[in-house]
Amino acid sequence: MIGALLVGACGTTSSVTAGSKGSAAGEKIDNLKIIVPAEPGGGWDQTGRAMQRAVDTAALAGNTQVQNIGGSGGTVGLAKLAQEKEPDTLMVTGLVMVGAIETNKSETTLADTTPIARLTEEPLVVVVPAESPYKTIDDLIEAVQQKGRGVSITGGSAGGADHILAGMMLKDAGVGADKLNYIPYSGGGESLAALLGNKVDAGISGVAEYADQVKAGKLRALAVSGAAASPELPKIKTLSDQGVDVTLTNWRGVIAPGDIDQQKAAQLTRLVDDMHGSGGWKKALKTNSWEDAYLSGKEFSGYLAAETTSVQGTLRDIGLTK
Template structure:
C-alpha cells in the first residue's frame, strides 16, 4: 500500500471515530452552526452546482442550518476549486465533488489530490447509459462489443469531456470486452446536446452519458438503450438491462460527495459529518433523489475513505491504459 493511500485511509478511520463521537452527543449539534458554505467547483447549472443547491435547499428548509451559501469556483474539472480548498481554514466549508474530479486530477496533472483535503461523505450516484442510433445494426451491447473488438477505430463512441465518467466507462467496457483501450475512438463533446445530435444524425456508433441525458430518447424509440452501468436496472429506463446482464463485469456510478479543508479540528469535522447525515436522513432529501433519478449511495468515515482510495486507483489505471495520462 502506497504512502498516500495509507494517509488517506488513516484520515478516514479517524473520521469514523469522530462521527461516532458526534452521534453520542458529546459535541455541539450541527444545527447550532451559524453558517455553512458549500463550494461547487464548476460553472452554475452543472451536476455539482445543482447537487450543492438542492442540498442547500434541504438544509435550509429543515432548519438544520439557516445561513447556507453556495458559491462557484470554475475550472479544470474541479481542480481549481480543489486547490483553493486545500488552502482554506474555514471549518464551516464543504466542497461538492465526484468521479469527474478523480479523472481531472490525473489529466490536469493537478499538484493537489484528494489526499490533501478531508473526506466528509458520499451523497449519491447517477447511473450511466450506453445507447446507439435507432438505425444501428447492433441490437444489444454484446453484439456491438463483438464488432467493436474487430474494428475499434471504425466504431466511434460519443461522450462528455476527455477523462470524465463517460470515457472511463468506455475504457472499462472495452477492457472487459477484450478491446484495446488505446484503440477506442472516443469523441468528446462539450455538452449532452452535441453528443445527442451526433447520435440522432448517425455520426457515431454509440454514446455514453447519464440516464437523464439520453433516457427520454430511449423511451421514445429515437435511440436504442443497450445497457445501464448500475448494479440493478434503472426505474427511469426499466427495460434496459445492466452491463452485467449483458455479460460484462462493469459497474460505474457517476457519484458525488463532499470534502472539507485539511487539518480541520475533531469537533468541527464531527459536526460537518453529522450535519450531512441529518440532511441525508430527511424526507426532503429522499424527494430530491427520487425527482432527480439519483441513487442513494451515502457513505461516511472509513467506508468513504476506502471507496475514494479504490476509485482513485481504478480511474488512474484505466486512464493510463487509454493513454490520457
C-alpha cells in the first residue's frame, strides 16, 4: 500500500559536501524562481509561497519569485521545467504529480529532473457539503455502491493523491473503479468552490485545504486518511478507525531542472536545507499543520524512485491505469 512508503519521515540529510562550489563558499543565489505547477489556492501553491516567505525572511536568496503553471496534475509545469533555461529554479512536486505522470501518459517524467528534497506530508480528509444527507463515510461509500457514477467526488488532478484515495476506498469496499465519478480540478480553490456551491456530492483534499470550512460548519468531514487523527481536525476519526482499511498520506517536495550540474544541484540543496532549518519554515509547518518529512539529496532521489514504482502498481490495482 502506498501509505506504508509515505509515513516513514527521516531526519535532515544532504548531498552537499564540504567542497561544493557555492554552498561551501557561502555564495548566494541572486534570483530564485519557484514554480508551482498548479493554480493558486491549493496545497502546492501554499507550499511554494511558504517557501518564498521562509527564503526571503532568512535572506537565503537575493530575490524569490513564485510562478503558477497549472494543468494536468502538474505535468504542464513539469514539461515547462524540462525546458527551463534558468538553473536557479525549484518546482514544487509530490504524490499528485507522480500519479498524474502515469494517468496522463506524460512524456516528461521525474527522471528528467533533479530531485532536491521532500518537505512535508499530511493526511487527506473526505468531506461533504454541510447539507449533505451523507453523515458517515459508510453512507458515502454505500451511496456509490448503489448509485455508481450518480455520486460525484471532487478533488485534485486526475491520478493524484485525492483520486488515488477515492479509488482505494472503493476497492476496499469491493466497488469497481468503473463506478467512480471523480471530477478533477487543478487547484484546491476550485474543488472547494464546487463543494460550497453544492455542485458535487463529496470532496477529498489535504486537511489544511478544507479545515477552515469544516470548522466554519460549511463542510462536514467524514474521515481523515492518516494513521492517526489530524491535530487540525482532532475529532474526525481515521478511515481505518471506521472500518475502511486504507491509510494514505500526501507528500510534497521540490525538484530542479534535470540539466543542471552537480555544483548547482548542491547549491540548491543547501539552500533548501537552510530554509528547512529556518524559523520561517518551522512557523509555516505549524500554521498549516504540515508534518515535517524532510529528506534531501541522494536519500530523496532513492525515495522518489521507490515511490514512483509503488504508485505505478497502486494505480493499476485500483483501475486508474493498465
